[in-house]
Amino acid sequence: MNEHLKGLLITTLGVLFVVPDSLYVRLIDAEPMVTAFWRGMTAGGIILLGLLAVQGTRGFGQVLRSGWPGILYMVLIGYTAPGFVLAVTHTSVANVVFIFASMPIFSAIFARVFLGEPISRRVVMTMLAVMAGLAIIAYGSGENAVAHWSGDLFALSVCIAYSGALTAVRGLKDISMIPAIPLAYIGAALVLWPFIEPGPPVAEQWHLFLGHGAFIAVATCFLTLGPRYISSPEVSLLILLESVLAPLLVWAIVGEDPGRWAMIGGAVVIGALLVSNAVALRRRRVV
Template sequence: MNEHLKGLIITTLGVLFVVPDSLFVRLIQAEPMVTAFWRGLSSGGLILIGLLLFQKGKGFGPVLRAGWPAVIYIALIGFTTAGFVLAIENTSVANVVFIFATMPIFAAIFERVFLKQSVSLRMTITMIFVIFGMGIIAYGSTESEIASWKGDLWALSVSAAYAAALTAVRSLKDISMIPAIPIAYIGAAFILAFFTSPMEAAQTQWGLILAHGTFIAIATCFLTLGPRYISTAEVSLLILLESVLAPLLVWAVLNENPGTWALAGGTVVIGALIVSNLVVMLRPRSTKRVKN
């Protein structure tokens, strides 16, 4: 198996394992911060165990010596643990995953502001369409009983945090950031423990909690390893699968209809990103190096 095919398979598996994330949040009957606590502790704990078994903990040293970029990355990823749950609990799953698809737009903005990288005409046009799609989703939130602008804002903040975290570690390409994930997740759970009473939920729903953590742990590892072997455009296209499959899964299991406005806005957002990434993938290799 060549490395490109390996990257496609690993990344696709990562996306498929992350698809049920929002469904688990819906199924677990607990306060949002309790769900966030167990989401962080279970997935972070499983990743930590895996690192200790397979790497003997050797990967933590480089991360801990990486300075402020690693600190910023850990803090932002930790924030997303609670932010994701709050988003799911306060608006429709469709709105959340469609808004998460805007992550490349935030990444381009942060790279322009902090890394002084230029924004291509392709990305500028993509941003215009994405903002238009976001406007449709926001309007739909005022017309839907299951959607709310509060949850949309949480989803937007999580998307921005992920993009900022990835921007922060752009200079750490030679360091595997997988060991930073359990630090972020378990650290977030430790903070949330001061504001929650999580044990009651664990006693009655430990199976769901463990399954949730397992899916997140596997997805996190695969989505960290897979992109090493394929292009950013290919990764972006594969990750968009979640935006399509997650609302359909929740719709099928819990009968949560995304609504016409969410579907319309999501189609604009995802369509714009698909076209943008296909332009990059189909561009001649020599040109790709010059313009991206």
């Protein structure tokens, strides 16, 4: 198996493992922050045990010595755990994943502002189309019983936080940031702990909490390893699968109708990114 095919398979598996994330949030009967606590604690714990078994503690020292970029990365990634649960709790899954699909746009903006990287005409046109799609999604939140603008804002904040985290570590190419992920997840869970009672829901739903964390742990590892072997446009195209499959899975299992406007806005966002990344991929192959 060549490295390109290996990258495609690993990244695709990562996307498939992250698809049930929002479904678990819907199935678990607990306060949002309790779900967020166990999501971070179980996923972070599984990744931590895997890292200790494979490489010991040496990777953690590099992360802790990475300075402010590493600290900012961990803080922002840590926020995404409770932020995601709050987003799914307060709005439709379709709205959340379609808003998440716009992440490459925010990454491009941050790269321009903080790293001085130019934004191509293709990306500018994609930004305008994505913004139109997000506006349609926001408009539809007022006409859907499940969707709400507060959850849309949480989803947008998670999207921005994750984009900021990726931008923060762009200069740390020689350091593997995988050990930072369990530190971020477990750290966020520990911050939540004094304000919640995480124990009571576990007795009857331990299998859901454990399954939720396991899926996130596997997805995180695969989505960190896979993109090493394939191009950014290919990664972006594969990640769009999650935006399509997650709402369909939740619709099939719990009957959550995404709503007309979410589907229209999501189609605009995904269509714009699909065309943009296909053009970028074609140009890369020509070169």
